[in-house]
Amino acid sequence: MGLSASGLSLQRTSDYSRRLRHLPGRLAFWFTILIIVSPAALFFIWMISLSIKPDVDNIAYPPILIPSQPTLDNFAKVFEASPFDLYTINSVIVSGSSTLIALLVGVPAAYGIAKAKAHFLAVFVLISRITPGLSYLIPLYILFRFLSLTNTLWALIITHLVITLPLVIWVMIGFYEELHPELEEAALTDGCNLWQAFLYVSLPLSRPGVVVGAILAFIFSWNNFLFGAVLAGRETRTLPVAIFNVLTFEQVVWGALAAAALLVTLPVLILTVFVQRHIVAGLTAGGVRG
């Protein structure tokens, strides 16, 4: 007993001395980490700083990082100056609906493509990822004008499917190709039809994939600016379009602008930090971006 304890302490000392010997290397390593992470960290710290400073501090030189009197006035200003709550609801409806529809239609499709090994369909999905967003937008713009759908949220929901559907299908194909077929075959042998086998066996097993697909689809739809910029009217603006218009059409007020920008991107940043592991898995599966 005593022997093993002393052995342990001996090991600890040698561990300690080894760590000491590697100290310069470790310092260099952490310095490198600092260099790598600081552009991202400093940017968002500066963004927060801009949003909680009164405008006098925002245009001060040299710049002030930590305000003497932090204020939430800028956030209040955002809601006073524009129907920011309406835009938030628009964004939630558009991204939520287009993600939901994409899941409803895309998850079975991914399952079918993986099972039937319909690779040409997968390539088709990939092509829609390569195509520039504007190439969908010009014809759809004309179509929506013809159908009197411009200035409705429907136009936005439908176009956002261009982002969400390929993404969901692409992420889910990967999941279903790796799923072991035994359980499903057992279900089929026991008299389930294909849909039952999918609904009661494969779908529950692929729940992690569905979560990843849903999160990514929602984020990329939430972040999208171009479709809203062309198709949205005053009442149907999504958040990215709204904050862009604040910049161009009203007097430039840095504090309020930074506050608005922060509000728009905060949900995404929180999601990123908390479900990072899943996002990473999903992103690297197909290297997808809207």
Add this chain to the structure above:
Amino acid sequence: MDESANKGNPVIATTARIVRPAGSGYGRRYRYLPFIAPSLLVIVAVVAFPWAFTIYMSMHEWQIAAAPKYIGLAGYAGLFQSERFVGAIGRTFYFTALAVVLPLIFGTFAAVIFHNEFRYRSFLRGIFIMPMMATPVAVALVWTMMFHPQMGVLNYLLSLVGIPPQLWVYEQSTVIPSLILVEVWQWTPLVMLIVIGGLAAMPTEPFESARIDGANNWQMFRYITFPLVLPFIMVAAVIRTIDGLKTFDSIFVITGGGPGVASETINIYLYLQAFAFNNLGHASVVVVFFFVLIVLFCLLLLYLRQKMLWA
């Protein structure tokens, strides 16, 4: 021997052979059609239809609130006569080259670092990938403020190390490098994620034997790590090329293509032609050209990747 009636008929016999084994062949594949059909319908409506319609439009002089006029392939023939468009192509290549190469270098480096085990790795990686997940417009607005020549924080940071203030995006010669700064900041994380996937999949044996043979860190990276992750770097290169060519949000928000046309890439040109100047026909021609360009670049990079794998 079962004397079935259709045995003598080759057509029915063949058909029966195809249909009968319910577990294989065509029957098995086509029973998944109902799963795929709804998606196929949506994709045809929002992807394939726009494509067909774009090609149709590209053969017309098309403006909102005016009857389209058929001009055939004249739009394509006159494409390169527009000096502004040719300039946009050049700027797009310049922008894309830097937007691919720099994130590849920094991203690979970051991946090698993040591949180590260290404390708070997961949290720090989360911070590191925030730029690529954040809403591009929101981020671009803050960059616009930071680029401000008088009140922006970037010139202050430069002054700390003794560099004179710059005009950043307000000057023709520095506007694209400034936008590249944003692009690199935003998309280096994506390269890191792809390359780190490659590093995670690497076998450990070559490293152990190289270590025994006395290889140093740089040699191990140069002769083992790099060749093994090269396919992943090439995948990242393809994705970066596609995204670099298509970059829209940051350029549009920060400069709108200016000053003058100094940062007007193909995508910005396209937007302005379609939705500011109402030249929908011409814009459609540009879309078709742009798509072909992107596909050609993808194929070229994939071809290079094959070459490297076999070299």
